[in-house]
Amino acid sequence: MSEPPATSPPRRLLPLVVGMLAANLVSAALFFGVKLLLDHPTDPGNRALAVPSLFLVPLVGGLVAAWCWRRLQPTLGDCLIHALTTTLLGLAGAAIFIQEGAVCLVIAAPALYVMFLAGTLLGRIWFRPSDPHLRLSILPLLALLTYGEATQRTDEMGVVTDEILIHAPPAKVWPHVLAFPEVPDAPDYWIFRLGLPYPTETTNGGDFVGADRQCKFSDGIVIKEKVAEFVPNERLTFDIVEQPTHPEAYGHITLHRGRFELRDNHDGTTTLIGTSWYTLHVRPLWYFDLWTSDMTRAVHLRVMRHVQRLAES
Amino acid sequence: MFRFVVHRLRWLARVPGLPQLFDAALLAWTGLAHPARLAAMQEIEKRALALPGVRLRTHRLGGTEFARGPRELGHLHGNGLLDLRVGRAQRDALVAAGHAEPHHVFTESGWISFWVRCEADVPAALTLLTAAARA
Numbered sequence: 110m111s112e113p114p115a116t117s118p119p120r121r122l123l124p125l126v127v128g129m130l131a132a133n134l135v136s137a138a139l140f141f142g143v144k145l146l147l148d149h150p151t152d153p154g155n156r157a158l159a160v161p162s163l164f165l166v167p168l169v170g171g172l173v174a175a176w177c178w179r180r181l182q183p184t185l186g187d188c189l190i191h192a193l194t195t196t197l198l199g200l201a202g203a204a205i206f207i208q209e210g211a212v213c214l215v216i217a218a219p220a221l222y223v224m225f226l227a228g229t230l231l232g233r234i235w236f237r238p239s240d241p242h243l244r245l246s247i248l249p250l251l252a253l254l255t256y257g258e259a260t261q262r263t264d265e266m267g268v269v270t271d272e273i274l275i276h277a278p279p280a281k282v283w284p285h286v287l288a289f290p291e292v293p294d295a296p297d298y299w300i301f302r303l304g305l306p307y308p309t310e311t312t313n314g315g316d317f318v319g320a321d322r323q324c325k326f327s328d329g330i331v332i333k334e335k336v337a338e339f340v341p342n343e344r345l346t347f348d349i350v351e352q353p354t355h356p357e358a359y360g361h362i363t364l365h366r367g368r369f370e371l372r373d374n375h376d377g378t379t380t381l382i383g384t385s386w387y388t389l390h391v392r393p394l395w396y397f398d399l400w401t402s403d404m405t406r407a408v409h410l411r412v413m414r415h416v417q418r419l420a421e422s
Numbered sequence: 423m424f425r426f427v428v429h430r431l432r433w434l435a436r437v438p439g440l441p442q443l444f445d446a447a448l449l450a451w452t453g454l455a456h457p458a459r460l461a462a463m464q465e466i467e468k469r470a471l472a473l474p475g476v477r478l479r480t481h482r483l484g485g486t487e488f489a490r491g492p493r494e495l496g497h498l499h500g501n502g503l504l505d506l507r508v509g510r511a512q513r514d515a516l517v518a519a520g521h522a523e524p525h526h527v528f529t530e531s532g533w534i535s536f537w538v539r540c541e542a543d544v545p546a547a548l549t550l551l552t553a554a555a556r557a
Contacts, residue, residue: 168439184464185486189453227439227446234478234486 121181128177129195132225133202136170143256160361162392165255167221170195171228172235172248179236188233192226199225212305213361216400220393264388266365267398269405272382273413277420279342279371279379285419286345286369286381288313288322292415296327298407305404306330306353308412322347330354332364345369362401363388381416383409424448424501428527435483445484449500458540459502465544466498470551488551495554502538506550509557522550532557 143161174195175183183191200218203209235244275282291310301307306326314321315336322334330353338346349364365386372380385405391397427434427444435441453460470476470488481487481497488495496506505525508516510532516522517534525533538547 164443185449185467186453186460186464189450189460223443223447223450226450227443230446230449230486231442231480234480237478239477 124177124181125191128174129191129198131177132170132174132195133199135173136166136199137202139169139252139255140166143259146256147259160390160392161255161259163217163220164224164393164396165251165258167196167199167224168228169248169251169255170199171225171230172232172251173228174225175229175232176236176245178229178233179238182237183229183233185230188226188229192222192229196222196225210304212300212303215300215303216397220396258392262392264390265394267387267389267401268384269387269402269409270382270384271406271409271413272380273410273417274374275379275381275417275420276377277379278377279373282371282379282381282416282420283342285416286371287311287316289412289415289419292411294411294415296411298404298411300404301327301407301411308408311412316341326353334367337366338368342373343371361389361391361397363390379420381413383413385409424499424503425526432527441482441484442480443484445500447500448484452501456502456539459538462538462541462544462547463498463502465541466504466538466547466551469544469548473552473555476555488554490555495551496533498538504536504538504547504550505533506536506554507533507557508550508554512553512557516550516553521546 140161171192174191178187178191181187196218199221200209200214204211204214235247288311292308296302296307298307306328308324308326310325312323312325314323316339318336318339320336320339322336324332324334326332332349332353333351334347335350336345337348338344346366346368348366352363365388367386368382368384370382370384372382374380385408387401387405389397389401449460452463467478467486471478475490476488476495477490479487479489479494481494483497485497485499487497494507496504498504503526506522508522513522513524513532513534517524522534522536524535525531526535534550536547536550537543
């Protein structure tokens with residue numbers, strides 16, 4: 110069966126723009142539709158099931174765009190460029206309409222683009238005008254899959270641990286672990302500079318289990334904590350009692366617990382070990398956990414290097 | 423990277439959609455780092471569609487498949503690797519003459535692999551595609 114001629118250049122613009130808008134509108138409808146179905150009305154803090162997969166949603170968007178562009182017969186290069194434009198349009202929409210943070214957008218962008226591109230590449234072949242099999246039925250099936258994936262997933266707790274060597278004994282390190290004044294350094298991690306809140310100061314409400322602590326971040330964020338384990342010169346564990354409401358973190362992650370351990374090396378040095386426990390609510394987990402681990406590591410190291418400087422001075 | 427994934431992580435291809443996702447990432451990289459290769463790939467696709475009865479399909483392991491009727495002639499991965507089924511006899515002759523390499527995974531099969539790197543590779547790729555259509 111021969112291919113019909115591709116649409117002439119002046120007439121390409123309208124279907125192209127329609128495809129970009131339709132892809133983003135359908136993606137947004139699918140995202141918020143699934144979110145609405147899964148949100149916990151009696152427990153708004155529990156958003157674990159409420160974020161549809163950011164792999165499946167753009168895949169559907171890519172297929173929708175490809176269906177709108179089917180008469181344009183896009184080449185591989187067209188798909189690359191149009192998928193990029195559509196993804197940027199969607200990210201701009203997320204920034205404007207739901208005030209999504211810049212860091213979240215930067216992190217999500219590669220995944221959204223590649224999945225959208227995959228949808229476009231599949232769709233440009235599936236929906237070719239010469240193909241007798243119009244595979245539109247795949248769209249509702251994928252929408253159902255997006256819903257099903259969100260209902261079937263289980264939460265998994267992530268853990269990140271880092272350690273540094275401090276040239277001071279544990280007794281000299283310990284007071285700075287409990288509380289430290291404002292970190293004077295400008296943030297050197299690129300995502301901090303992009304807008305992710307970074308730790309600046311910690312206050313301590315008492316040297317006992319149950320004492321309140323506050324970890325202060327840039328942008329005025331305060332994370333309230335409660336001491337859960339207090340072993341002087343050895344271990345401080347604290348539970349997070351109030352989640353941050355910053356747009357870069359709200360709804361995407363639940364912070365559970367943090368711990369500092371001091372290991373006496375018996376040579377006048379201490380190994381300071383920092384650990385954080387969290388649950389991510391965005392999917393695919395493996396993708397977003399790579400970023401979260403990296404950011405958590407940056408938070409740990411900023412605090413621990415400050416403690417190191419104070420203890421060694 | 424491609425060799426590592428294809429040889430060591432081949433089991434992941436059983437996950438629906440994952441090969442297509444990987445191929446999309448390969449294509450994105452090709453578009454960014456090797457625009458000449460992308461242009462050549464587009465030209466091959468365009469000229470392959472002009473061959474009698476040839477149409478495009480999505481390949482189960484990612485990439486664009488060239489088919490005639492129900493039969494697959496070959497497929498083009500997002501990184502420019504063209505795999506073609508030419509049959510054992512043609513495969514031996516093409517590899518011996520240096521026109522193609524043994525298939526990058528199934529080296530002893532009737533398949534061949536050919537790297538598309540720039541526009542200059544297009545005529546050779548189409549000659550091989552024609553050979554696959556004859557097989």
